[in-house]
Each structure stands twice: as C-alpha cells, then as structure tokens.
Amino acid sequence: xxxxxxxxxxxxxxxxxxxxxxxxxxxxxxxxxxxxxxxxxxxxxxxxxxxxxxxxxxxxxxxxxxxxxxxxxxxxxxxxxxxxxxxxxxxxxxxxxxxxxxxxxxxxxxxxxxxxxxxxxxxxxxxxxxxxxxxxxxxxxxxxxxxxxxxxxxxxxxxxxxxxxxxxxxxxxxxxxxxxxxxxxxxxxxxxxxxxxxxxxxxxxxxxxxxxxxxxxxxxxxxxxxxxxxxxxxxxxxxxxxxxxxxxxxxxxxxxxxxxxxxxxxxxxxxxxxxxxxxxxxxxxxxxxxxxxxxxxxxxxxxxxxxxxxxxxxxxxxxxxxxxxxxxxxxxxxxxxxxxxxxxxxxxxxxxxxxxxxxxxxxxxxxxxxxxxxxxxxxxxxxxxxxxxxxxxxxxxxxxxxxxxxxxxxxxxxxxxxxxxxxxxxxxxxxxxxxxxxxxxxxxxxxx
Amino acid sequence: xxxxxxxxxxxxxxxxxxxxxxxxxxxxxxxxxxxxxxxxxxxxxxxxxxxxxxxxxxxxxxxxxxxxxxxxxxxxxxxxxxxxxxxxxxxxxxxxxxxxxxxxxxxxxxxxxxxxxxxxxxxxxxxxxxxxxxxxxxxxxxxxxxxxxxxxxxxxxxxxxxxxxxxxxxxxxxxxxxxxxxxxxxxxxxxxxxxxxxxxxxxxxxxxxxxxxxxxxxxxxxxxxxxxxxxxxxxxxxxxxxxxxxxxxxxxxxxxxxxxxxxxxxxxxxxxxxxxxxxxxxxxxxxxxxxxxxxxxxxxxxxxxxxxxxxxxxxxxxxxxxxxxxxxxxxxxxxxxxxxxxxxxxxxxxxxxxxxxxxxxxxxxxxxxxxxxxxxxxxxxxxxxxxxxxxxxxxxxxxxxxxxxxxxxxxxxxxxxxxxxxxxxxxxxxxxxxxxxxx
Numbered sequence: 001x002x003x004x005x006x007x008x009x010x011x012x013x014x015x016x017x018x019x020x021x022x023x024x025x026x027x028x029x030x031x032x033x034x035x036x037x038x039x040x041x042x043x044x045x046x047x048x049x050x051x052x053x054x055x056x057x058x059x060x061x062x063x064x065x066x067x068x069x070x071x072x073x074x075x076x077x078x079x080x081x082x083x084x085x086x087x088x089x090x091x092x093x094x095x096x097x098x099x100x101x102x103x104x105x106x107x108x109x110x111x112x113x114x115x116x117x118x119x120x121x122x123x124x125x126x127x128x129x130x131x132x133x134x135x136x137x138x139x140x141x142x143x144x145x146x147x148x149x150x151x152x153x154x155x156x157x158x159x160x161x162x163x164x165x166x167x168x169x170x171x172x173x174x175x176x177x178x179x180x181x182x183x184x185x186x187x188x189x190x191x192x193x194x195x196x197x198x199x200x201x202x203x204x205x206x207x208x209x210x211x212x213x214x215x216x217x218x219x220x221x222x223x224x225x226x227x228x229x230x231x232x233x234x235x236x237x238x239x240x241x242x243x244x245x246x247x248x249x250x251x252x253x254x255x256x257x258x259x260x261x262x263x264x265x266x267x268x269x270x271x272x273x274x275x276x277x278x279x280x281x282x283x284x285x286x287x288x289x290x291x292x293x294x295x296x297x298x299x300x301x302x303x304x305x306x307x308x309x310x311x312x313x314x315x316x317x318x319x320x321x322x323x324x325x326x327x328x329x330x331x332x333x334x335x336x337x338x339x340x341x342x343x344x345x346x347x348x349x350x351x352x353x354x355x356x357x358x359x360x361x362x363x364x365x366x367x368x369x370x371x372x373x374x375x376x377x378x379x380x381x382x383x384x385x386x387x388x389x390x391x392x393x394x395x396x397x398x399x400x401x402x403x404x405x406x407x408x409x410x411x412x413x414x415x416x417x418x419x420x421x422x423x424x425x426x427x428x429x430x431x432x433x434x435x436x437x438x439x440x441x442x443x444x445x446x447x448x
Numbered sequence: 449x450x451x452x453x454x455x456x457x458x459x460x461x462x463x464x465x466x467x468x469x470x471x472x473x474x475x476x477x478x479x480x481x482x483x484x485x486x487x488x489x490x491x492x493x494x495x496x497x498x499x500x501x502x503x504x505x506x507x508x509x510x511x512x513x514x515x516x517x518x519x520x521x522x523x524x525x526x527x528x529x530x531x532x533x534x535x536x537x538x539x540x541x542x543x544x545x546x547x548x549x550x551x552x553x554x555x556x557x558x559x560x561x562x563x564x565x566x567x568x569x570x571x572x573x574x575x576x577x578x579x580x581x582x583x584x585x586x587x588x589x590x591x592x593x594x595x596x597x598x599x600x601x602x603x604x605x606x607x608x609x610x611x612x613x614x615x616x617x618x619x620x621x622x623x624x625x626x627x628x629x630x631x632x633x634x635x636x637x638x639x640x641x642x643x644x645x646x647x648x649x650x651x652x653x654x655x656x657x658x659x660x661x662x663x664x665x666x667x668x669x670x671x672x673x674x675x676x677x678x679x680x681x682x683x684x685x686x687x688x689x690x691x692x693x694x695x696x697x698x699x700x701x702x703x704x705x706x707x708x709x710x711x712x713x714x715x716x717x718x719x720x721x722x723x724x725x726x727x728x729x730x731x732x733x734x735x736x737x738x739x740x741x742x743x744x745x746x747x748x749x750x751x752x753x754x755x756x757x758x759x760x761x762x763x764x765x766x767x768x769x770x771x772x773x774x775x776x777x778x779x780x781x782x783x784x785x786x787x788x789x790x791x792x793x794x795x796x797x798x799x800x801x802x803x804x805x806x807x808x809x810x811x812x813x814x815x816x817x818x819x820x821x822x823x824x825x826x827x828x829x830x831x832x833x834x835x836x837x838x839x840x841x842x843x844x845x846x847x848x849x850x851x852x853x854x855x856x857x858x859x860x861x862x863x864x865x866x867x868x869x870x871x872x873x874x875x876x877x878x879x880x881x882x883x884x885x886x887x
Contacts, residue, residue, distance in 0.1 A: 044823070050870070089743055095816065097818065145755050303535040342593055343596070343597070350673040377542050380542030380543065383494050384494060386492055388825050
C-alpha cells in the first residue's frame with residue numbers, strides 16, 4: 001500500500017521526449033515572499049487551490065506537541081469578515097470541497113471547485129492568514145474534537161498505538177518522534193495562547209506556498225494572487241534547526257500487548273536519509289535516496305515484488321507485508337516494514353524472515369526482470385499520476401514545503417531510472433543494519 | 449491496438465451524451481449483446497476499462513463470502529501461468545489489473561498505457577484470466593486465510609462491529625445482512641468446486657457491462673469490448689435478485705460491549721435503490737442531514753456546537769434492491785448519552801419541523817454545482833459509466849442529474865424524511881465500553 005502511494009507521488013509529468021499532454025507549469029513570487037505555482041490542466045472546468053505553510057509537528061517541542069494540528073482545526077472558526085462558518089457555507093453553496101491536513105513538515109488547506117472561484121479561494125485564504133479570530137469558547141469545544149480524533153485514530157486503534165510507539169522508539173533527537181496529533185497530555189494541557197503564538201509566528205506570506213492546478217491561465221492566477229495576497233506584509237519567521245539522528249546505539253525493541261488487538265503486528269523501522277536531509281548534509285549522496293525508493297519497489301512495489309512472492313506466497317509466513325518510505329521529508333526519515341503473520345507463525349519467526357529477505361538483496365541482487373518491472377511501472381505511473389489534479393497539486397506543495405524545488409517532480413523520474421541493482425546492494429549494506437533499527441511487536445493479549 | 453474485424457460488429461445503438469462540455473459518452477452493444485459505455489479522453493496516453501458483472505455477494509446464497517473470494521481469485525494465475533508468473537507478466541507491462549466485489553457487483557478493472565505493445569499485453573492477460581482462471585487450491589487456501597485474518601481485524605474495530613450489527617438487523621437473513629467477506633464458518637467450507645461453479649454461473653457475457661475511458665478512438669474501444677466479451681461464455685442472465693423482505697419493526701436499540709474508550713453510534717434505516725421515485729428527495733435529505741461535509745445538520749449539532757465527536761455524518765447507500773441511510777458518530781463513553789440524545793432530538797426536530805430552507809438550498813447547490821468535481825478524472829468518469837451501465841440507469845443520468853436534484857422541493861424532502869426515518873424504523877447500534885445488559 002505505501003510504496004504505490006510513494007511512487008505515485010513522484011511519477012508525474014512531461015518529459016519532453018514523451019508524447020504526453022505537456023502541462024504548463026509556472027512559478028511566481030510576490031514581493032512579500034509568497035510563492036505561487038500554477039499548473040494548467042484544461043480537462044475539466046475545475047481547479048484545486050492549496051495553501052501550504054511550512055510548519056508542522058517537526059517544528060514543535062514537548063509541551064506543545066499537536067499545536068500545528070489544533071491550529072489547523074481552529075482555522076475554520078472564522079474571521080471578522082467571514083465569521084461563524086461562513087467560509088464553509090460559501091464553499092458548500094458553490095459546490096466546492098474543502099479540508100486541511102497537517103503533517104510533521106507542513107500544514108495545508110485546500111478548496112476544489114469551479115475554476116472561476118480561484119479568486120474567491122485567494123480572498124478567503126488571505127483573510128484567514130492574517131485575521132483569524134481565536135475565541136476561548138470555540139477553542140474549548142475544538143480541543144475536545146481533537147481529543148476525540150486522537151481516540152479514534154490512535155488510542156482505540158491498536159495499530160495506531162503501535163506505530164506511534166515505534167516512532168518514539170526509533171527517533172532519539174528528531175522531533176519526528178512526536179505524533180502529529182500530539183501527545184494526549186499536551187493536547188489536554190493546550191491553551192488558546194499557545195495557538196495564538198503559533199499563528200503569529202508561522203502564518204505569513206513568506207512562509208506560504210500557493211498551488212493551483214486546473215482550468216486556469218497562469219497569468220490570470222498570478223494577477224489574482226497579487227490582488228488578494230499582495231498587500232500582506234512579510235514577517236519574521238523562525239527556522240527549523242536541523243537535527244541529526246544518530247545510529248549505532250544498538251537495536252531497539254518494544255514488545256506491546258493489547259487487550260484490544262486481535263491480530264498481531266510487526267513494525268521494523270530503519271533510520272534512513274530523505275531528500276530534505278541529504279540536501280542539508282554534505283556527507284550523503286542524494287542517489288542513496290533514489291536507491292532506497294527503488295529498493296522499496298523491488299521488495300514491495302506490486303504483487304510480483306519479493307515480499308509478495310516470497311513472504312506471502314512462497315514461504316506462506318505473512319498475510320500482509322509492506323514498506324513505507326517517504327523521501328519527501330525535511331529530516332532523516334524511516335524505511336519501515338509493517339507485517340502481519342499468518343496463523344501459526346510467530347512475530348519472531350516473521351522478523352527473522354524479513355531480515356533475511358532484506359539481506360537477500362546482497363546475495364541475489366535484483367535481476368534484469370525485476371529492474372525492468374520497476375522501470376515500466378515508474379514510466380506508466382508518471383502518466384497515471386496526472387489523472388488527478390489534486391494529486392498533482394499535492395506533489396508540488398509537498399516538495400516546496402520541505403525546501404525542495406517543485407521541478408524535482410520531473411527530475412525525480414530520471415534519477416530513479418538511473419538506479420542499478422548494484423546501487424541497491426550498496427544501500428542495503430549502508431542502511432539496513434541492526435543498529436539503525438527499532439522493532440515493535442504488537443501482541444493480542446489473548447494470544448499470551 | 450490490433451484492428452479487430454470491425455465489420456463483424458453489430459452496433460445496436462450509438463447514443464452520444466455529454467459528461468461535460470468536454471467529454472462525450474457513447475453506448476452500444478457487442479455482438480454477443482454486452483452493453484458498453486465509452487468516453488474518449490484524449491489528453492493522457494492511458495486507458496481504463498471496468499468490467500462489472502452481476503456477481504456480487506447478493507449472489508452468495510447461503511455461501512457467505514463466496515462472491516468476494518471468487519473476485520479475488522480471478523487474478524491469481526490463469527492457464528499455464530501460475531500466480532507468480534501471472535503477476536510478473538502484469539508488472540512488466542506497467543499496467544494494473546485489479547478485482548473485487550461489492551454487495552451487488554463482481555468487478556475487474558484494467559488500467560494501461562495506450563502504447564500498442566503494452567495495451568495488447570495487458571489485454572492478453574486479462575482475457576486469459578477471464579477465459580481460464582486457475583483457481584489453484586494453494587491460492588484459494590491463502591486467500592481464505594487472509595480473509596479470516598481480515599475478519600479478526602474487523603473484530604478489533606468498534607466501527608466495523610457496529611456496521612455489521614446494523615446491517616444484520618436492517619436486512620436480517622438477506623445477503624445484504626451478512627458481511628460481504630463472509631463468516632469464519634462459511635469461509636472454511638469453500639472448495640475449488642464452489643469457486644468454479646460460481647464463476648461459471650455469474651462471470652458470463654449476459655451478466656456483464658463494460659465501460660471504457662481513455663485516449664483510444666471509438667474503433668479501438670469497440671475492438672476491446674469485442675475481444676473481452678467474446679472470451680466469455682454467453683451464459684444465462686442471473687435471476688432477478690430478490691429484495692430484502694420487508695418487516696415490521698418498533699425502533700430497535702442494540703448495545704454491544706467493546707474494550708474501547710469511545711462508543712460508536714450508528715442509526716440506520718432502509719433506503720431505496722437508484723431509479724426509485726424517492727431516490728432524489730432522499731439523496732438531498734441525506735446531504736442536508738450529514739452528507740454535506742462541514743455544514744450538515746449533524747456536523748454542526750454534534751461537532752461544531754458541542755465538540756462531541758471528530759466525525760458526525762450520514763451516508764446514503766443505494767443498492768440493487770433497496771439500500772440504507774445511516775447516521776454515524778463516535779464519542780468518549782462519558783459523552784455517549786449526550787451525543788445520542790442530540791442525535792435523536794435532531795432527527796425528531798427534522799421530522800416535526802423539516803430542514804431549514806437554507807439547509808435544503810445549500811445541500812442542493814452543493815450536489816448540483818459540485819457535480820463537475822465528481823467527473824474530473826478518468827477514474828471517476830469510469831466509475832460513473834460503470835454505475836450507469838450496471839444499475840441500468842437512464843443513459844442521460846449525468847446530464848439530467850442537476851435537473852433532478854434541482855427539482856426536489858422542501859416538501860418532498862420532508863415527506864421522504866418522515867416516511868423513511870420514522871421512529872419505528874430506526875435501528876440504533878452502540879458499540880463501546882460499559883454497555884451493561886446486552887440486548
């Protein structure tokens with residue numbers, strides 16, 4: 001499940017040699033620092049408008065974890081010009097969809113609607129970038145909503161709890177050890193004042209990227225952006241100090257039991273570089289990131305990949321086995337394996353089998369067929385990924401929000417296709433090592 | 449794509465209609481009478497195909513979960529290619545074949561680049577799967593084991609437990625009342641014979657609708673549809689599926705203990721199928737109640753005004769025979785009584801006073817003006833064509849959608865709301881901690 005999503009994030013757009021409908025993409029920067037990227041796509045009379053702020057849980061510290069996410073909720077509570085849910089009423093009446101999402105690296109808001117409403121999106125977003133009204137009474141209700149969200153996603157979900165615990169185990173210094181939604185005690189202790197400060201600090205035109213994909217003209221959109229965002233003042237924005245995660249402390253291991261779990265789960269997370277972290281360091285070759293992405297594909301790209309062929313079918317040890325790797329991250333990230341054993345196989349047995357499957361890359365490097373398969377899928381996916389305007393906008397926004405150039409979405413394909421089997425062997429030797437690993441086993445209490 | 453012998457095609461009808469100013473739909477029947485819907489979208493060099501068979505879990509009979517298992521087994525090897533060889537062959541084309549089932553439908557979807565050699569290779573594999581699936585015992589055993597673990601996963605989710613309890617009560621002994629992946633007992637009993645028999649009976653040309661969307665011309669689309677339908681046995685049209693028997697109820701409350709922090713609450717009623725005269729008024733009623741995401745009555749009263757839940761919404765699921773309308777929320781056990789009473793009193797108020805004019809207008813506007821967003825990708829256009837074809841909706845369904853929603857009056861909404869959501873028809877399910885005294 002993960003690797004497909006990761007691949008599709010990067011498999012985009014027009015290399016000139018290909019007979020693709022080449023999308024027109026253009027970048028603009030307003031004098032207040034706001035960046036605008038527009039991609040024209042005339043297939044349907046609609047547009048997606050996203051505004052990305054470079055702030056997320058990675059910018060938080062213990063005590064206020066979850067503040068970016070809580071603020072995201074409060075951003076729907078209105079301004080003087082558009083009070084009390086007026087924003088959402090307007091979007092609904094005009095047939096739009098809207099929502100927002102927060103991650104470790106960014107907070108983003110979006111509307112999808114008829115392309116004639118792009119100016120209205122800008123007006124509403126510019127307004128709540130500067131004029132949000134934060135009321136105590138609304139905050140007290142909304143923090144309960146956030147707690148209910150946490151119960152739903154994490155506290156009542158054994159897999160969610162195990163993933164949260166695994167992240168906190170693997171990272172020592174990195175703020176990635178904190179959950180995006182925040183630790184329960186931090187959410188409970190949060191004050192409106194924490195949100196107010198956060199909003200003042202990070203919500204500024206020079207910390208924002210606006211992405212528009214749809215049936216629009218870049219020139220006209222640029223004009224609208226100047227009209228609505230142009231008068232906002234540039235502000236001083238803090239920066240995220242880069243943290244370097246250490247490896248070599250030994251294998252970390254956590255065995256959790258849960259009276260809620262009915263199915264055992266194995267999580268194995270290796271600390272690896274991301275595109276963001278290699279750019280901040282002189283020591284690591286960026287090609288390592290591309291090789292790790294191809295490694296994930298060879299192991300878990302589709303139903304013919306090694307995990308499916310060997311662990312799920314051949315040896316019949318796992319009923320589910322997948323890899324997650326998100327190279328578009330600010331800081332060092334994880335190469336994470338999640339697996340569920342078949343009945344009668346223990347998590348220890350499965351763990352041994354997965355390790356040997358990873359190291360098998362060194363003994364039997366990917367064959368020409370395996371590399372060819374990954375390449376075919378990368379080439380196909382760059383076409384498939386263009387089907388969704390929302391997907392296109394998200395790729396652009398993510399890259400920009402972790403400090404990368406959005407044009408990397410095109411170069412990424414080229415870089416991926418240059419990776420060889422030898423490169424995969426090298427990254428397995430370099431990163432798939434037990435002193436960079438944290439294992440979490442989740443055991444149903446009834447099985448003990 | 450190979451030029452199929454187009455002179456052999458018997459084109460019964462070609463109806464152009466519009467999805468938008470930019471996308472036109474054509475419809476025709478293949479030589480062996482399979483109906484096809486097709487939209488040419490030239491911008492991206494890819495093509496999608498959706499094969500919808502009348503082979504959903506409504507065809508399970510007493511073998512609950514069989515339809516779901518068969519749909520998964522179709523793509524686990526064919527002819528001389530075992531599952532490993534079959535999956536590798538697909539992977540090398542860059543194409544995607546996927547399959548699955550719903551309560552009404554068994555489906556296979558194909559996505560490929562339009563490049564000749566690649567599309568031909570994917571089509572060859574798809575035809576092989578349709579004409580000679582292997583149904584090897586080892587694959588059957590693996591998928592049964594996987595489904596059994598899936599059932600255990602559901603047991604650790606209070607939302608999934610609540611959903612199953614609700615459908616079991618709403619639809620009783622009808623297949624809609626059983627989890628479509630089956631039960632532990634039924635799954636363990638399936639043999640290769642069951643699978644082959646089901647496949648041979650239901651995966652036949654007479655039960656198939658084909659939809660095609662992408663950068664291929666009408667001649668190519670016709671050839672593709674012909675190639676697919678001609679590898680299938682003609683077969684017999686499945687019998688008219690029977691409707692869930694109607695029953696008299698008196699407002700039912702089901703409580704289940706669960707080791708969670710939150711209580712999951714669902715209130716559901718029987719709904720109607722697409723094409724029913726009450727369909728559009730109910731669609732609007734549901735949208736105003738809990739479908740119009742951040743502005744619906746439930747979102748406002750449960751979340752915005754009281755902070756009682758992260759998600760409070762309703763969904764309307766029309767099926768081949770009837771369907772359901774369900775309101776759902778989840779909240780800390782300590783808030784359960786308050787949330788339930790807000791939900792109940794919201795429904796009661798709507799029965800007595802109806803929706804406000806603003807809520808009806810906002811729901812209708814969102815549905816009609818938002819329609820272009822529902823068909824702004826090839827994948828979504830494909831899903832719409834498949835729905836129109838499979839559920840035998842009027843060919844101008846998309847064009848007339850806005851008008852049909854627009855004509856719904858507040859009086860009609862009130863009428864269907866009171867008829868379908870009257871107190872004696874409501875089934876309430878609560879799954880959470882400390883639900884003393886299971887009922």
